[in-house]
Amino acid sequence: MKVTIAYIDEPPFGWTEDRTAIGADIDLAEVVLRAIGVTWIEHHPTTFSELLPGVETGRWDMNVPLFVTPDRANLVAFSVPVWAIGDGFLVRAGNPKALDSYASLAKRDDARLGIIAGQVQHDSARASGVRENQIAIFEHQAEAIDAVRSGAIDAYASTALGNRIMADRIKGSIFEAVEHKPETNGKRQEVPFGAFSFGKRNNDLRNAVNSQLRSYLGSPDHRARMAKFGLTRNEIDPVLAR
Known part of the structure; x- marks a missing residue:
């Protein structure tokens, strides 16, 4: 079989x-x-x-x-x-724009988010107020990670676990994984x-x-x-x- x-x-x-x-x-x-x-x-x-x-x-x-x-x-x-598994960001070391949730990114006009085409993070970001002109779509994860490295985007959205593993695997402390903070609207967080x-x-x-x-x-x-x-x-x- x-x-x-x-x-x-x-x-x-x-x-x-x-x-x-x-x-x-x-x-x-x-x-x-x-x-x-x-x-x-x-x-x-x-x-x-x-x-x-x-x-x-x-x-x-x-x-x-x-x-x-x-x-x-x-x-x-x-x-x-x-x-x-919940969502998180992969950002440059030090998280220069202090991004810890979709909502925090939505508040910054100068922040850009990378997402893989078709993934649920796109809907999650938009639901939290991230605008389409803040979002860059990639076909492959490697492309999104390179965009974070170059500064073309400020954060790559994926699973918190996946980003943590990725940051650990890449030597030189280039990246930092940020787990999203819970929403403060009183709603129960659904993973x-x-x-x-x-x-x-x-x-x-x-x-x-x-x-x-x-x-x-x-x-x-x-x-x-x-x-x-x-x-x-x-x-x-x-x-x-x-």
């Missing part, structure tokens, strides 16, 4: 090293797919904007986890959630969930993956594997209560 899984270059979730796909999401998929009897796993690197159209039209069988939204759920079928996605006609694979995920998530082996990539109980425990 062969399964092709698409992924994007976004440490610690997935990336290519020595022509091999690695990362927290890649590792989780490997364990789950092997457990349901898959003997051949093919990893397909792609761009974020191609993930949903690719799996929807059957160019591959499943995607690495991405945030679940109602619009996305209209296009693809999601697995049970596998992690819960978004991420899940694998499948074409809506691929129910057999999704059901088999879900069955294995329900028994595996939160296990000692799962926690140990995810810890190697920086995922802790903060990212794992919220999905176990669902």
